[in-house]
Amino acid sequence: MSTENKTVESIPAITIRFAGDSGDGMQLVGTRFTDTSAVFGNDLATLPAFPAEIRAPQGTIAGVSSFQVQIADFDILTPGDNPDVLVAMNPAALKAHLHDLAPNGMLILNEDAFEEKNITKAGYKVDPRESGELDGYRVFQVPMEKLTKEALEEFDLPGRAVLRSKNMVALGLISWTFNRPLEDTENWINNKFSKLPEIAKANIKALKTGYNFGITVEAFHHTYVVEKAALPAGEYTNINGNIGLSWGLIAAAKKANLDLFYGSYPITPASDILHELSKHKNFNVITFQAEDEIAAAAASVGASFTGKLAVTGTSGPGLALKSETISLALSAELPLVIVNVQRGGPSTGLPTKPEQSDLMFALYGRHGESPLPVVAAKSPSHAFYAAYEASRIALKYMTPVILLSDNYVATGSEPWNLPNTEELNELETNIITKLNTEDGFLPFLRNVDTFARPWALPGTPGLEYRVGGLEKEEGTGNVSYDAANHQYMTDMRAWKVSNIANDIDKLEIHGDETADTLVLGWGSTYGGITQAVNRLNEKGVKVASAHFVHLNPFPDNTLEVISKFKQVIIPELNTGQLLKLVREAFLVDARGINKVSGEPFTAQELTDKIEAIINE
Amino acid sequence: MSKIPVTYKRTDLQSDQEVKWCPGCGDYTILASVQNFMAEMGISKEKIVFVSGIGCAARFPYYMNTYGVHSIHGRAPAVATGVSVSNPDLSVWVVSGDGDALSIGGNHLIHALRKNVNIKILMFNNQIYGLTKGQYSPTSEEGKKTKSSPFGSVEMPLNPMSLAIGAEATFVARSIDMDRDLTAGILEEAKNHKGSAFVEIYQNCNVFNDKAFEQLTNKETKVANRINLVHGEKTVFGEDGHKAVVIRNGIAQIVDTKDVDESEIYVHNIHEENPSIAFSLSRLSHGPYGPTPLGVFRKVQRDTFTEEVHDQIDNAKEQKGEGELDKLIRSLGTWDVS
Ligand SMILES: Cc1ncc(C[n+]2csc(CCOP(=O)(O)OP(=O)(O)O)c2C)c(N)n1
Ligand code: SF4
Ligand SMILES: [Mg+2]
Numbered sequence: 026m027s028t029e030n031k032t033v034e035s036i037p038a039i040t041i042r043f044a045g046d047s048g049d050g051m052q053l054v055g056t057r058f059t060d061t062s063a064v065f066g067n068d069l070a071t072l073p074a075f076p077a078e079i080r081a082p083q084g085t086i087a088g089v090s091s092f093q094v095q096i097a098d099f100d101i102l103t104p105g106d107n108p109d110v111l112v113a114m115n116p117a118a119l120k121a122h123l124h125d126l127a128p129n130g131m132l133i134l135n136e137d138a139f140e141e142k143n144i145t146k147a148g149y150k151v152d153p154r155e156s157g158e159l160d161g162y163r164v165f166q167v168p169m170e171k172l173t174k175e176a177l178e179e180f181d182l183p184g185r186a187v188l189r190s191k192n193m194v195a196l197g198l199i200s201w202t203f204n205r206p207l208e209d210t211e212n213w214i215n216n217k218f219s220k221l222p223e224i225a226k227a228n229i230k231a232l233k234t235g236y237n238f239g240i241t242v243e244a245f246h247h248t249y250v251v252e253k254a255a256l257p258a259g260e261y262t263n264i265n266g267n268i269g270l271s272w273g274l275i276a277a278a279k280k281a282n283l284d285l286f287y288g289s290y291p292i293t294p295a296s297d298i299l300h301e302l303s304k305h306k307n308f309n310v311i312t313f314q315a316e317d318e319i320a321a322a323a324a325s326v327g328a329s330f331t332g333k334l335a336v337t338g339t340s341g342p343g344l345a346l347k348s349e350t351i352s353l354a355l356s357a358e359l360p361l362v363i364v365n366v367q368r369g370g371p372s373t374g375l376p377t378k379p380e381q382s383d384l385m386f387a388l389y390g391r392h393g394e395s396p397l398p399v400v401a402a403k404s405p406s407h408a409f410y411a412a413y414e415a416s417r418i419a420l421k422y423m424t425p426v427i428l429l430s431d432n433y434v435a436t437g438s439e440p441w442n443l444p445n446t447e448e449l450n451e452l453e454t455n456i457i458t459k460l461n462t463e464d465g466f467l468p469f470l471r472n473v474d475t476f477a478r479p480w481a482l483p484g485t486p487g488l489e490y491r492v493g494g495l496e497k498e499e500g501t502g503n504v505s506y507d508a509a510n511h512q513y514m515t516d517m518r519a520w521k522v523s524n525i526a527n528d529i530d531k532l533e534i535h536g537d538e539t540a541d542t543l544v545l546g547w548g549s550t551y552g553g554i555t556q557a558v559n560r561l562n563e564k565g566v567k568v569a570s571a572h573f574v575h576l577n578p579f580p581d582n583t584l585e586v587i588s589k590f591k592q593v594i595i596p597e598l599n600t601g602q603l604l605k606l607v608r609e610a611f612l613v614d615a616r617g618i619n620k621v622s623g624e625p626f627t628a629q630e631l632t633d634k635i636e637a638i639i640n641e
Numbered sequence: 642m643s644k645i646p647v648t649y650k651r652t653d654l655q656s657d658q659e660v661k662w663c664p665g666c667g668d669y670t671i672l673a674s675v676q677n678f679m680a681e682m683g684i685s686k687e688k689i690v691f692v693s694g695i696g697c698a699a700r701f702p703y704y705m706n707t708y709g710v711h712s713i714h715g716r717a718p719a720v721a722t723g724v725s726v727s728n729p730d731l732s733v734w735v736v737s738g739d740g741d742a743l744s745i746g747g748n749h750l751i752h753a754l755r756k757n758v759n760i761k762i763l764m765f766n767n768q769i770y771g772l773t774k775g776q777y778s779p780t781s782e783e784g785k786k787t788k789s790s791p792f793g794s795v796e797m798p799l800n801p802m803s804l805a806i807g808a809e810a811t812f813v814a815r816s817i818d819m820d821r822d823l824t825a826g827i828l829e830e831a832k833n834h835k836g837s838a839f840v841e842i843y844q845n846c847n848v849f850n851d852k853a854f855e856q857l858t859n860k861e862t863k864v865a866n867r868i869n870l871v872h873g874e875k876t877v878f879g880e881d882g883h884k885a886v887v888i889r890n891g892i893a894q895i896v897d898t899k900d901v902d903e904s905e906i907y908v909h910n911i912h913e914e915n916p917s918i919a920f921s922l923s924r925l926s927h928g929p930y931g932p933t934p935l936g937v938f939r940k941v942q943r944d945t946f947t948e949e950v951h952d953q954i955d956n957a958k959e960q961k962g963e964g965e966l967d968k969l970i971r972s973l974g975t976w977d978v979s
Binding site: 060063064066253256257258259260261262263264268272275276279284286288305306307308309310311313315316317319320321323324325326327328329330331332333335349350353357442443444446483484485486487488489490491492493494495503504 | 656658685686687688690691692702703705706707708709710711712713716719720721722723724725726727728730731748749752950953954956957958960961962963964966967969970971973974975976977978979
């Protein structure tokens, strides 16, 4: 191998997007490149995007799947804005993603896929390589299919299996271009195909073929390296939000000394939580795949009644079905965590796209006066802590809690500096085993600090009690239609929730505290907002940010924080839901930056929009 | 279940809440049957959980001095599934109405039955929506005039026994409120059954659907109309057993006993794996009109959902050891930054 002509340019960060047909294995290529970079020591963040259809017609735009990763030698918070490198495995992938590629960006095309049939299928009238629309990019055409076929000739594999390895050629070439070693991926392939050694060998050959193509072809002799990031010391893993959330629930159950029950009905993008939890039965986790979301929630209420940490997870359409059951948990004052991994709505909407449009639904989507705490995850690794926090509140206050995530948090990944699990706080419960008055058991006699009622579990002698959705008399829990009692219980349920404001983390200010402008956010916009504020501060623009994890109740210092600023800007992936809440609760003339396109904000987009408002 | 058999007085199982059904309602009789049965069932009351949906019948848990959840309309089988699978040690009973179980909750009913969750479902069938004051239900007969069907219902009613058998239920039985002995016997069989039990109990709603089951309760008609299904016995009924059930080409038929050879008379076998005969018996009547089978239709053994879920957990612990958080969060591979 002659590598003497190679030059290596060191760059602080790079954003690469792999795009191809759903069957082209782009998610795999992206994850492999990410893992290798993580082990190498870069900071990184990823954003996968899949079509909602499992196998949309091959070669069409609808069938394009992509994976974007930003790697950096410094601390980053988002998967990058416009990619610097786009790998397009076919004309449809090019058409779907070219508009995002940064000016003068590197465009690597699988030239074998640019046949007339595919070009037409993608909706091009003329071959884009000849129409001039690729001017302004650095285009590299690579005969990936031909290379794969030649390389795998020696193997006795059917033609389709051979072509499937072309993603490894792409990965090999990118690994060369960004100076990433192949060992990690080779080990991974050997592991994955340990029972199919021929396939393993073929994939490794394809990987090396891509790499060697870089060595031989002069066009690829200018290579790049992104050095290690100076991350805080620690042991890291690369985590996505669905897994982080699942582990947070397992950790919470452990630290509460309870077993976990997870009731769910499959729905994108929440299903991976069900998949993940169902693997961990050795943690005494019961996963229940119900006949529908109503049953999933109802069974979780039953589990909660018996003393489990009960959780029911879904996405928007499923949350709608759970509404009545959540009211039951609220009225019966049973702990329950309801996970809503938000996607584009309304109705079936955009199943694989992120949106923050269920905030109002989480807060108010029930009949009657039915307040409950709402917690939101702000990044993939934070999903662990958000799940832990939602469980803590549910158990301590005997209430259902809605935990919001979204497709961006759920499927995106980032390095997570692993916590010392011994330092995670033990979680309190209200389990009771003895009578709470001399005259007998009062299931609605409350804790004077938290207003939580005692949690008597079936199997405990002497505490037999009945609970349901009819209004209960304070103390006895007996059915009561008394007017004053209903007023009292309604107020009590509201106090119980608002009182939690004293027991949650305060809202923290990030950035320039002396600024006039505060950017306020919640959930998955955390990375984008923080990065935007950092960029503006670096440019000398005075601005600060604060991010809600608790959306009901808000932290008790929220008014104090907001009052420090003259202007409040609220970016959200909805039409202005937190905006309404903040305007109503704090009487501030806040401004929204809103987007409902099924895509996350990029940091640059937010930087520009925030700056524009400041400069008005 | 507790090792030392416990016995109670009926009053031990009565809660301190005043029973609020209409005077004369069949629900009172069933409540008494259940309390009497449970006093002697041998399970201590802290291990008993009643789960109900919404309806007159669904008030039942409030009157039992056991654990209880009065949940939401139709969802009791799902709530009970969560209770049962979370604590297999409990004796879990669902009380439901015909609207609750078969209309809004039809989906949950069939899935609880097919999964063979270890819960006992008592469906009080009064062929009417009682609590909402008298609309027709999924078991009301065609032509039934109610507030919501002033010109008569135009709907084909469901046959709950057929439905349960079709839903792979392992235990299917029918009783009637007035026959306390039959109810007690069925409850005993249901309690001993491993898995889900579905028990339909015909229940008179004297306010909105009085005398719906008269043919089966009236002294003059009941002998002619009650086909008592007794395991191991020839299925004959009517005055002096002059009617019999035979199975011809797999189909249950009613014949005059004198017209058939004795050997042709169907000998009831609740343990028959193949559900066809039980299903066919369920088709002898479509509502309590004319000769109607009562008793246990089917009782077969199958692994329960509750046990299998816990077997998998036990196996996982045996193979992988008790889960450790520190291992879990490192399971996708880690790297060190110093
Ligand atoms: C979601 C919902 N829809 C409707 C109702 C009103 N509702 C209460 S009970 C009932 C029907 C009950 O009929 P059934 O189950 O036969 O019980 P019964 O009163 O006859 O014992 C209805 C429609 C409700 N409580 N909840
Ligand atoms: S309405 Fe009918 S079912 Fe309901 S309590 Fe009265 S009599 Fe019983
Ligand atoms: Mg009814």
